[in-house]
Amino acid sequence: MKKIITFILICIFSSKSAHSLVKVDITRGNLDPLPIAVSPLYVDTKSEKLSSLEVDDLGKNVSKVIENNFRSTGLFNPLKKDAFVQKPDIAHLKPRFEDWRLIKAQALITGKLLIKDKKLKVEFRLWDTTAAQEMLALSFTTTPENWRRVAHIISDKVYERLTGESGYFDTRVIYVSETGPKGQRIKKLALMDQDGYNTKYLTLGNELVLTPRFNPTNQLVTYMSYFKNMPRVYLLDIETGVQEVVGSFPGMTFAPRFSPDGKKIIMSYAEDGNSDIYSMDMETRVVEKITDHPSIDTSPSYSPDGKFICFNSDRSGLQQLYVMRSDGTQVKRITFGKGIYGTPVWSPRGDLIAFTKVRKGRFYIGVMRTDGSGERLLTENYYQEAPSWSPNGRVLIFYRETKSDSKGKGHSAKLWSIDITGYNERQIKTETDASDPSWSSLLSK
């Protein structure tokens, strides 16, 4: 009995000293780009000299590529190197965090590279300067000529660690390079890194080429060309350069797109004057008709799980967007807004569909949810179309043409990118005029 009373008394008295924890809700923050310092990578003094590369500047050049990648996202603010206090060799071993905090850096990248036996070994570390902790440390070995790719891979790893979503820097863009006057354009297939470097031309420009698309492994590309005025689809291996004719398809306007597993392609072409959607098995080459409607159905695109297809059709009178199951059932119209909708592309994340919209003579690139709700027009211009998603579903690349004057001069076509928030619209530098871009998936997964 005494014990019980004592226990109760202790409980009562201790209740006086107990108090509820003060709780404060923080529901807002700033959306300013994160200040990040990219220290030039330290070049080990034991490194071999190479005739093809300026080894002494390699560390600085790698850091510049990383900085440019981060700046292009709009999410990071790479700090100027003039403000750095600590030298790269010491910073990589043990950063003096006070020095980096002093210049307001919240994250710091340091690294070291060594060229030995004609191999480039790069190690880098990501530091949280406020917590004075290492967040990430990785090492890569490759051929020295691959140094730009190494910089892109480092950018991807850091981006992923700081944002929680995968990066998109170690990727390529295939597009149609255009040269010559407007009426006599020479069009070639061109491949470049996402930042506009390392451009390679894949065709000679003898034939008109249109709408190239990557397959999921980034090894193959489909594109459309004309043979005796008939649209023909080709399959090109970008490593070996071997081309293969998939088939001739009347009334085709866009090259096929691959299914997410790469086993099928989906396309639209006209049979008996009516354009419908078809899929083709890449192994058996058997073609299956998916839509059967007297209207014009074009631009099909698979959802990332391969279960659905979005496309555009004029079955309602005006060209609008529709979603159906991949077997052609349960067709559902998803756009009801004013204007014409086209070139729908399903986001790799599966949450959004990008499209081109034409209204009152102006062209818009926009995104909407897969049920058609939440339409957001990201950018508007005289002429722009063909959006293609970055592999993380955060950025869109498209092309934009400028209006030519009365003498036909001033016309140009350039590649642009924009964030799905509608901010950070940037022109991507290309060696020539460019159109019909297609973004690859990550090269290093």
Place this chain on the structure above:
Amino acid sequence: MTRGLLFSFIFHGVIIALTILTLPFMMRKPVDLPPIISVEFIQITDKTNIPYAPKARKIIEKVKKEKERVVSEQAPPAAKAKEKPDRIPLPDEKKEKREIKKKKQNPEEIKPQIRQASEFEKKELFDPNQIAALIDKAKEEQAETERKSNKLTQSNVKNSFAEGLSLSEEDALKAQIFSCWSVPLGLPYDKNLLVRVKLKLKKDGTILKSEILDHERMNIPGQSFYKVLAESALRAVRICQPLKVPPTGYDRWKDIQLNFDPTEMLKG
């Protein structure tokens, strides 16, 4: 039976008595709402020091002759005005502070050449010293208000500390952290984005210990965004420290929980 009943009565009586004596909510006095005090703000413009046209100067000279009369009618005595302190002095230093103020305050007021050609001058009612006196008076009133409000704040603090931070203290802390928190932009806003950070603070607002309460979420597959978000929250409090905490009542806020949730902001 009777004995048991007696024990029961005594035991329950003791419990009730102890509860009344010890539990804080039983002893809480009703909240003493302070009276509302209206505060008038007087704006002082830069124009006071602008030199005036000769015509206006003549008028001012004329006014100057009647200065004493006007001052006595319009303004409080200069000495009284100078008594006004900028902050409330402690009783033991009050006298000394007043003397210092006398030297510092309104050194320009005796300069007759600083004049203003305003409507007041035309009406021969204007005197720069009069304005100075009015400013002094305003300051005096303001000091009085501050003195009162300080008292109120302290009592407020006393009351609010029983529950946590007062609204103004909470707002100040929120505003401070808002500016330090760089929200990661790649967050999926349709998922649970609440990050609870528990802090142990020093008296000066610096962080002694920080802890993510839902730490286990960091390692759940498909929740990599949570780790990024949690780290951004920790960065925010570290950048912000020392946190803006009240000067008193340390025991009440030495442990504090910050609930970071950017959902509203991201949804726009």
